[in-house]
Amino acid sequence: MLVLENVHTHYGKIEALHGVSVEVNKGEIVSLIGANGAGKTTLLMTVCGNPQASAGRVILEGRDITNEATSNIMRSGIAIVPEGRRVFSGLTVEENLHMGGFFNTKAEIRKSQEHVYELFPRLKEREHQRAGTMSGGEQQMLAIGRALMSKPRMIILDEPSLGLAPIIIQQIFEIIGHLREEGITVFLVEQNAHQALNLADRGYVLETGRIRLHDTGKNLLANPEVREAYLGG
Amino acid sequence: MATPNFKHALFCAIVTLIIAYPILGLNLVAQGTKVGLEGATTSTVISVVLAAFVVFFFQLFRDSIMGNLGKLPKLNPLSGREPMPQAKRAKLESWVLTAIVVFALFWPFLVSRGSVDLATLVLIYVMLALGLNVVVGLAGLLDLGYVAFYAVGAYTFALLSQYFGFSFWAALPIGACLAALFGLVLGFPVLRLRGDYLAIVTLGFGEIIRILLNNWTAVTGGPNGIGGIPEPTLFGMEFGRRVKEEGNTSFHETFGIAYSGEHKVIFLYLIALVLAVITALVIRRLMRMPVGRAWEALREDEIAARSLGLSRTAVKLSAFTIGAFFAGFAGTVFASKQGFISPESFVFLESAIILAIVVLGGMGSQIGVILAAIAVTILPELAREFADYRMLIFGAAMVLMMVWRPQGLMPMRRIHIELKRQE
Numbered sequence: 001m002l003v004l005e006n007v008h009t010h011y012g013k014i015e016a017l018h019g020v021s022v023e024v025n026k027g028e029i030v031s032l033i034g035a036n037g038a039g040k041t042t043l044l045m046t047v048c049g050n051p052q053a054s055a056g057r058v059i060l061e062g063r064d065i066t067n068e069a070t071s072n073i074m075r076s077g078i079a080i081v082p083e084g085r086r087v088f089s090g091l092t093v094e095e096n097l098h099m100g101g102f103f104n105t106k107a108e109i110r111k112s113q114e115h116v117y118e119l120f121p122r123l124k125e126r127e128h129q130r131a132g133t134m135s136g137g138e139q140q141m142l143a144i145g146r147a148l149m150s151k152p153r154m155i156i157l158d159e160p161s162l163g164l165a166p167i168i169i170q171q172i173f174e175i176i177g178h179l180r181e182e183g184i185t186v187f188l189v190e191q192n193a194h195q196a197l198n199l200a201d202r203g204y205v206l207e208t209g210r211i212r213l214h215d216t217g218k219n220l221l222a223n224p225e226v227r228e229a230y231l232g233g
Numbered sequence: 234m235a236t237p238n239f240k241h242a243l244f245c246a247i248v249t250l251i252i253a254y255p256i257l258g259l260n261l262v263a264q265g266t267k268v269g270l271e272g273a274t275t276s277t278v279i280s281v282v283l284a285a286f287v288v289f290f291f292q293l294f295r296d297s298i299m300g301n302l303g304k305l306p307k308l309n310p311l312s313g314r315e316p317m318p319q320a321k322r323a324k325l326e327s328w329v330l331t332a333i334v335v336f337a338l339f340w341p342f343l344v345s346r347g348s349v350d351l352a353t354l355v356l357i358y359v360m361l362a363l364g365l366n367v368v369v370g371l372a373g374l375l376d377l378g379y380v381a382f383y384a385v386g387a388y389t390f391a392l393l394s395q396y397f398g399f400s401f402w403a404a405l406p407i408g409a410c411l412a413a414l415f416g417l418v419l420g421f422p423v424l425r426l427r428g429d430y431l432a433i434v435t436l437g438f439g440e441i442i443r444i445l446l447n448n449w450t451a452v453t454g455g456p457n458g459i460g461g462i463p464e465p466t467l468f469g470m471e472f473g474r475r476v477k478e479e480g481n482t483s484f485h486e487t488f489g490i491a492y493s494g495e496h497k498v499i500f501l502y503l504i505a506l507v508l509a510v511i512t513a514l515v516i517r518r519l520m521r522m523p524v525g526r527a528w529e530a531l532r533e534d535e536i537a538a539r540s541l542g543l544s545r546t547a548v549k550l551s552a553f554t555i556g557a558f559f560a561g562f563a564g565t566v567f568a569s570k571q572g573f574i575s576p577e578s579f580v581f582l583e584s585a586i587i588l589a590i591v592v593l594g595g596m597g598s599q600i601g602v603i604l605a606a607i608a609v610t611i612l613p614e615l616a617r618e619f620a621d622y623r624m625l626i627f628g629a630a631m632v633l634m635m636v637w638r639p640q641g642l643m644p645m646r647r648i649h650i651e652l653k654r655q656e
Contacts, residue, residue, distance in 0.1 A: 087534075091529070
């Protein structure tokens with residue numbers, strides 16, 4: 001589905017990723033964990049083409065997207081839930097969702113919208129409320145719902161648990177598990193290593209711009225190194 | 234309570250004295266070949282001292298005065314009212330707008346020539362403000378050089394008529410399109426800029442255009458400007474006493490009525506009215522279309538908008554281009570109305586006034602912007618009685634406005650887009 005081959009990414013002269021290779025197969029949940037500044041968000045942004053990789057290749061469904069424009073990449077069956085939710089706070093919930101389906105027909109939008117409301121009944125209740133007035137958890141639901149509106153085959157989530165209450169985090173992760181059942185491939189970037197690895201089929205550990213470990217989610221959870229560094233011993 | 238306030242108030246009063254006394258209390262008088270210094274009349278000195286006292290007491294009791302001012306909005310009888318339901322509101326709005334347009338159609342036949350002339354100017358500002366509203370209000374791109382596109386429109390018409398004998402109607406679309414092209418060209422270098430940086434670059438662009446017009450004497454006539462710009466014709470009928478161009482007839486002879494200078498003024502007003510209505514309708518339509526939503530999405534959150542596959546380039550450039558297009562429209566009408574243009578009509582102050590109209594009207598709100606255009610153009614005229622102080626009054630009105638209604642006269646209510654349910 002998504003393959004990163006030996007990707008290097010620079011911010012100006014500083015290299016943030018030193019040759020990262022990651023593979024996400026169709027129908028999987030893959031988690032990427034790492035400490036602050038490890039390069040997790042950089043890796044995601046490289047997939048989205050902003051900034052573009054300075055070396056290596058990014059391949060989406062067999063197509064080389066390394067040098068594609070962001071707007072093209074984001075229209076080719078991939079959707080991202082950006083870090084910090086970034087809902088359109090002045091727009092209502094419904095309008096936010098409609099923005100998510102910007103390039104789809106009205107009929108498709110209607111269908112996806114109903115689907116999103118099934119996944120998140122709470123959003124249906126708040127349909128005409130301004131997104132900025134909702135709680136963090138509701139906004140995160142909206143951000144995920146908005147990403148789903150374009151009917152992506154793959155969804156990338158950047159720290160969906162950031163700043164949320166444990167019970168909400170639980171709900172969000174349940175939904176992510178549900179997405180896999182619908183056949184959507186999930187690439188999850190998290191600091192909340194325990195839950196991210198628990199849910200994931202496979203996991204990668206990123207450390208200062210390099211992939212440090214790579215294994216199944218269960219194995220990583222049991223790995224003493226990972227326990228020591230990310231799960232508090 | 235008063236110690237810090239007292240010190241502060243005393244300081245303010247002294248500053249008032251220091252500033253006001255030399256300016257108002259001392260006069261330079263010509264004595265033969267020399268210039269002498271004279272003290273002002275006693276009454277001036279007394280008023281300066283009085284002013285210092287006023288400042289002193291205001292600063293001393295500032296907290297309680299401002300506190301009471303804060304309670305004032307509660308006196309507004311409309312403040313507690315429930316918002317109208319959306320459908321009813323939209324219906325009422327379109328009725329009111331239609332009524333205003335119909336009234337505006339007949340109005341010039343009832344009033345003096347001067348008022349109609351002023352109203353034409355108001356309509357030009359309405360066009361400009363509606364155009365800038367797209368860039369600043371909807372797309373959230375702060376453009377301080379908007380007057381450049383206005384100038385492009387005006388000069389396009391002036392030059393085309395001077396060198397190639399183009400008429401108003403032929404030059405109108407060309408002027409607008411050329412302005413739009415300039416908007417597009419300016420858009421490219423500023424794509425990556427936001428907020429203050431964007432403002433500075435657009436400000437520079439506005440000045441470049443003006444300075445170019447001022448110095449390219451061979452083509453634009455430099456500071457002397459271009460005169461003799463023709464007035465619009467109605468199907469080949471001219472509004473002057475005598476026909477200037479061959480093949481044209483004159484309006485008053487065709488209809489067998491007595492010549493009147495008012496015909497021309499009213500005709501220009503009606504053209505401006507029609508163009509302003511077209512501007513409003515087109516932009517209103519665009520706001521409901523995907524491109525309008527894309528502008529808003531980009532204004533709300535650029536990163537989120539891009540994550541949804543919107544192209545930053547396309548969205549920003551479309552806003553710049555469409556905004557500039559309507560400025561070109563307004564510029565052509567302006568050139569035709571004045572009959573003479575020079576770079577002096579396109580200084581930064583014009584940009585600032587148009588921006589002030591958009592901000593005062595409420596960013597993104599069409600009705601608000603139209604009302605503000607009327608207010609901002611007419612207020613200085615009404616305040617003419619106060620002579621030198623009229624700009625001061627104008628400024629004070631703006632400051633008060635921003636204190637009481639920072640969101641503008643009529644803040645934008647977002648148009649709600651509903652998909653029709655298919656059965």
